[in-house]
Structures are given as C-alpha cells and as structure tokens.
C-alpha cells in the first residue's frame with residue numbers, strides 16, 4: 016500500500032530525514048519509536064504534505080500513485096490520514112462544519128454525492144461513541160480550548176469519520192490518562208480491518224499494550240536503525256535507546 | 270422636491286455651486302445654509318484631514334454624472350434580488366431614495382409613522398430632529414446632501430412601539446444616465462421603542478453608473494433600541510458615500526453593523542454617534558471583504574458626551590487582490606464623560622499581494638476615570654491552520670473560505686437575525702470560493 020524508498024528531507028536547510036525505507040502492506044499495524052528529535056513527526060509531516068519540508072531524494076508510492084506529487088488535500092482524499100501530535104486550534108470554525116466540509120470534499124473526490132444532513136448526523140453519532148467524544152464539543156470551535164485529551168480524541172474521531180486507508184497517529188497517546196488511552200486504543204482497534212493500515216508513532220511501550228503492532232521500527236537521526244516485532248518495544252522499554260544509538264554511531268564511524 | 274440640474278456636474282461642484290438651485294420646500298432655509306457651508310468648504314481634497322486616504326474628487330470626475338432627483342421606479346424582480354433567504358420581515362423598497370409603495374409592505378399600527386421624507390415634513394419628530402446631529406454640518410458631502418436631497422425614508426416610532434419583525438429596506442439605484450443620487454433618511458425611536466432595520470442595495474445591470482451620496486440620521490431616544498444592519502452588496506456600476514449620523518438618549522442601545530462586499534469601486538462609510546444621555550450601549554461592527562481594486566473607507570466617530578456609557582467598536586477586513594481599505598476610529602471622551610468604556614479594534618487579513626490597509630485610531634480623552642483601548646492587526650492565513658484543514662481533504666479554496674469565515678466570526682456571531690447571519694456567511698463563502 017505504501018512504499019517509502021530512500022526518503023531524504025530537509026526543513027529550513029537542515030537535513031532531517033536521511034534515507035528512510037519502509038514498506039507497509041494492507042492490514043498491517045506499524046509502530047515507530049525513537050528518541051525526541053529523531054524525525055518521527057517530520058516523517059509524518061512529509062507523508063501528509065506539509066510544505067515547509069523539502070524532499071531532496073527518494074520516493075513515496077501510495078497504491079501505485081506518487082504521493083509526493085500530490086497536494087495535502089489530495090493525499091487525504093486518496094486515503095492518507097495524519098492524526099497530529101499537536102492538533103491546531105481554529106477559532107471560528109465549528110467542529111461540525113469542519114467535519115461536514117471534510118467528509119463531503121473527500122466524497123466529491125471519490126465521485127460520491129455529499130451526505131444528506133440526516134446521514135451525516137447518524138454517522139457523527141456513531142463515530143462519536145467510538146471514542147466517547149463529548150457531544151458538546153461538536154458545536155464548539157475546532158479544538159479551541161479543548162484539553163489535551165479532548166484534542167487527541169477529536170483526532171481519532173475525525174479518523175473514524177473520514178475512514179482512510181492509511182492512518183498515521185503521531186503521539187496520540189501523549190496527554191491521555193490511562194482511561195482515555197484505553198478508550199482511544201479501543202477505538203483504533205475497532206477501526207482495524209484487513210484493508211486498512213496504521214502507523215503509530217509513540218514514545219511509550221504503554222500504548223502498544225493496547226494497540227498491538229505487527230512491526231516496530233526505531234527511528235534515530237533520520238533513519239530507521241532497527242526493525243522488529245512487538246518484543247522490540249518491550250526491549251526498548253527496558254533498555255532505553257542508548258544501546259541502539261551506540262551501535263549506530265559505531266557503524267557511522269567505521 | 271424635483272429639480273434636475275443640467276449644468277456640468279463636476280464644474281458645478283467645484284466652481285459654480287450657486288448655480289445649483291435647491292428644491293423649493295419647507296426646508297429651504299436649512300438647505301440654503303447647507304449649500305453655503307458646502308460652497309465655503311468645497312469638496313474634500315487629499316489635504317482634508319478626514320479624506321487623506323480617499324481621493325473623492327477622482328471618483329467624482331470619473332463619469333459625467335448628472336444630479337438626478339426625478340423619482341424612478343423599479344420592478345419586483347429587481348427588488349427581489351436583495352432577498353435574504355428565510356428572513357421574515359417587512360419590506361420597504363426605495364428607488365434612488367424614492368419610496369415605491371407598490372413593492373413595499375410596511376408595518377402599521379398606532380404610533381408608527383413610516384413614509385417618504387417628502388411627505389413627512391409635518392411629522393412631530395421631523396422639525397425637531399432633522400439635520401440636528403452636529404457632525405453633519407462639518408462634512409462637506411453631507412451638506413451637499415442636505416442642500417439638494419430629493420427624498421428618502423422617514424420613520425418615527427412613538428414611545429413603547431416595538432416593531433415585531435425586521436424591516437428590510439431595499440435600496441435600488443438605477444438610471445439610464447450616469448447619476449448622482451442623494452437619498453436622505455431620518456429615523457426616530459422614542460422612549461422604549463425598538464426596531465431592527467436591515468438595509469440592502471441592488472443595482473440592476475446597466476451601463477450607467479450611479480453615485481450615491483446618502484445620509485441617514487438615526488435618533489435613539491431614552492431606553493430605545495435599534496439594531497441597524499447595512500448590507501452593502503456591491504456592483505461595478507455603483508459608487509457609495511454613505512453617512513450615518515446617530516444620536517442616543519439615556520439608557521438607549523444602538524447596534525450598527527456594516528458589511529461591505531464586492532464589487533463597488535468606492536465605498537466611504539461615515540459613521541458618527543453622539544451620546545447625549547448616560548448609561549448607553551453602542552456597538553459598531555464592520556466587516557469589509559474587498560476584491561479587485563475596491564477602495565473601502567470606514568470613517569467612524571464615537572462622541573462620548575455623558576458618563577457611564579459603553580461603546581464597542583470592531584471592524585474586520587479581508588482584502589484580496591489590490592483592494593485598499595482605510596479605517597479611522599475616532600473616539601472623543603469629553604471631560605464630563607466619566608466611567609466611559611470605549612473599546613476599538615481593527616483587524617485585517619491582507620490576502621492580496623498588493624492589498625493595503627491604512628488604519629488610524631484617534632483617541633481624544635479628556636475625562637480621567639475611563640477605560641479606553643484600541644488595537645490593530647494585519648495578517649495573512651495561519652499556515653498551521655491551512656495545513657490542518659487541507660490534511661483533512663479540504664481543498665485550498667474551501668479552506669480559505671472557512672478561515673475567512675472564522676476570522677469574521679466576532680462580527681458575524683453578533684448578528685441577531687439568524688437568516689441574515691446565514692446570508693452573510695454564505696456571501697463570504699461564495700466570494701472566497703469564486
């Protein structure tokens with residue numbers, strides 16, 4: 016579904032991604048871990064099309080299409096979804112109006128008619144329940160004054176509404192207490208199916224107890240330096256990243 | 270009140286004012302004095318303090334306008350162009366300032382006097398309030414209006430009269446020659462009276478250009494409340510100088526909204542409010558969304574004469590292409606006006622490369638126990654917000670429309686008529702998606 020080949024990217028002249036290779040197939044759950052500043056959010060941003068990043072080398076293919084040539088909105092319409100690490104507050108745009116616009120623009124792109132008000136409401140109700148998203152927040156301005164946890168739930172709620180093929184969750188667990196974490200993880204698990212794939216970026220093994228990954232990758236200094244299965248996450252929890260960092264630096268100095 | 274003057278328009282205004290003969294009516298003396306004041310001051314130039322950023326003479330010279338005082342009429346189809354979906358209202362249609370009764374549906378009842386200015390000079394409030402707002406006589410174009418206006422709408426609501434539905438006032442400007450039209454209105458709300466007035470403008474498609482120099486006097490007396498919305502739907506063939514001169518009595522509330530939309534090349538809104546009683550509330554809200562090379566100048570004056578009054582002014586502008594806007598916010602707090610709260614904000618989104626805003630607060634505060642503030646911003650789209658919306662599949666144009674609507678929300682949220690609120694938001698969306 017998604018193929019990343021030798022991806023290099025810079026921001027403000029600074030090299031951030033230094034040759035990422037990753038293959039994600041239908042139905043897979045990938046976790047990306049790694050210390051702060053290693054480039055996890057940058058990778059997510061490049062995939063979603065944030066324009067302050069410049070791709071200097073490499074390719075990204077999504078269902079046979081060149082993702083890097085698409086506008087951010089077309090990537091979303093093709094089925095790539097990024098749950099932001101820091102969801103943006105937009106005063107004056109109501110959550111509900113925002114969602115309606117998003118859902119209908121994606122539908123139009125796919126050649127579907129816009130949802131009738133009734134259908135939209137029904138879908139909204141159903142998906143709200145999935146992450147226990149407070150109905151009162153629907154008519155409020157998008158993320159404005161939401162708590163950290165409410166913002167993260169809103170991201171997953173939007174994910175459920177838009178029903179993408181590939182969802183990238185950037186530290187969705189940070190800012191969530193244990194109950195919220197369980198609810199959000201359950202929501203994500205319910206969305207899993209054989210057609211959909213996920214990339215969860217996280218610092219903590221904790222999330223991976225709820226959302227069990229097929230693969231775990233360690234991103235460090237703009238590269239994936241290790242790939243394993245869910246046991247790798249446990250090992251990282253126990254030993255930290257230093258042993259991997261050292262191994263990496265030794266390789267570099269050779 | 271009819272007199273078409275066939276001498277060259279611009280020459281008459283600049284050189285030969287005396288050749289302009291004012292209508293012979295019961296207001297002759299007032300008219301003559303106003304004409305003398307106009308003759309003495311002349312047309313504003315770029316050296317005139319209040320007109321530094323708007324070259325009015327350039328616009329007056331642009332076409333060979335003729336004074337047009339002859340009553341014109343229009344058709345229901347044209348008036349319907351101003352329709353606001355879902356608005357349950359009375360409707361009054363004025364064509365170049367002349368009331369067209371056949372298309373109007375007026376509120377009636379005891380204590381309600383609504384009619385043509387020309388037919389209302391005997392109404393009790395007319396002589397007491399006509400041309401009494403003192404800032405009118407210092408504005409050259411308002412003097413010109415006083416001297417030569419033909420007609421307009423007179424409203425007088427006696428004490429305790431509350432109009433149950435909004436009054437939708439549809440101004441149609443039409444002429445087969447380039448016309449300079451000068452409507453003149455006077456609206457008086459006596460003690461405890463209340464009303465909502467929504468003004469709209471319509472310009473039938475035609476070759477000729479209409480230049481309106483209109484004056485509206487608003488008198489909101491003790492504990493009365495007026496919601497006044499001025500929706501300036503524009504047109505290429507229209508030029509608009511619009512003067513609103515309001516005065517408020519004690520405990521009264523006046524809410525003035527102006528919405529300036531594309532495509533009128535020149536819009537100048539003069540708005541002055543004099544507070545003559547204490548404990549008043551005044552809200553001045555403006556939204557200007559300008560495209561092409563539109564020039565929009567909002568010139569406002571809050572005159573605080575009395576203590577314990579609140580005024581709140583918020584103008585927001587969205588400027589595309591090479592649009593140019595001017596905002597002047599003068600606040601004068603007199604020595605007696607203690608405990609005044611006077612707030613002012615002017616925020617702009619400069620979205621065109623060559624779009625420009627000149628914003629000037631003018632605070633003159635002579636009382637010591639007051640709270641006054643002013644602020645100005647000019648910015649662009651928030652990149653983070655744009656990316657967030659686009660990352661959800663929302664196209665660039667719709668994302669911009671959402672953000673412009675969001676930017677406007679502090680003004681549009683205050684609209685107390687839901688149908689009008691939907692209408693304005695719909696207009697913003699349509700303009701941004703165009």
Ligand SMILES: Nc1ncnc2c1ncn2[C@@H]1O[C@H](COP(=O)(O)OP(=O)(O)O)[C@@H](O)[C@H]1O
Pocket residue numbers: 026027029031049050051052053054055056057058067
């Ligand atoms: N806009 C930016 N300008 C400059 N440097 C940036 C910018 N965004 C991210 N970076 C840098 O890129 C590196 C990777 O950051 P990020 O992708 O956020 O890491 P992670 O998500 O793994 O913590 C960091 O060194 C960070 O400072």
Ligand SMILES: [Mg+2]
Pocket residue numbers: 055056057100185186
């Ligand atoms: Mg990050």
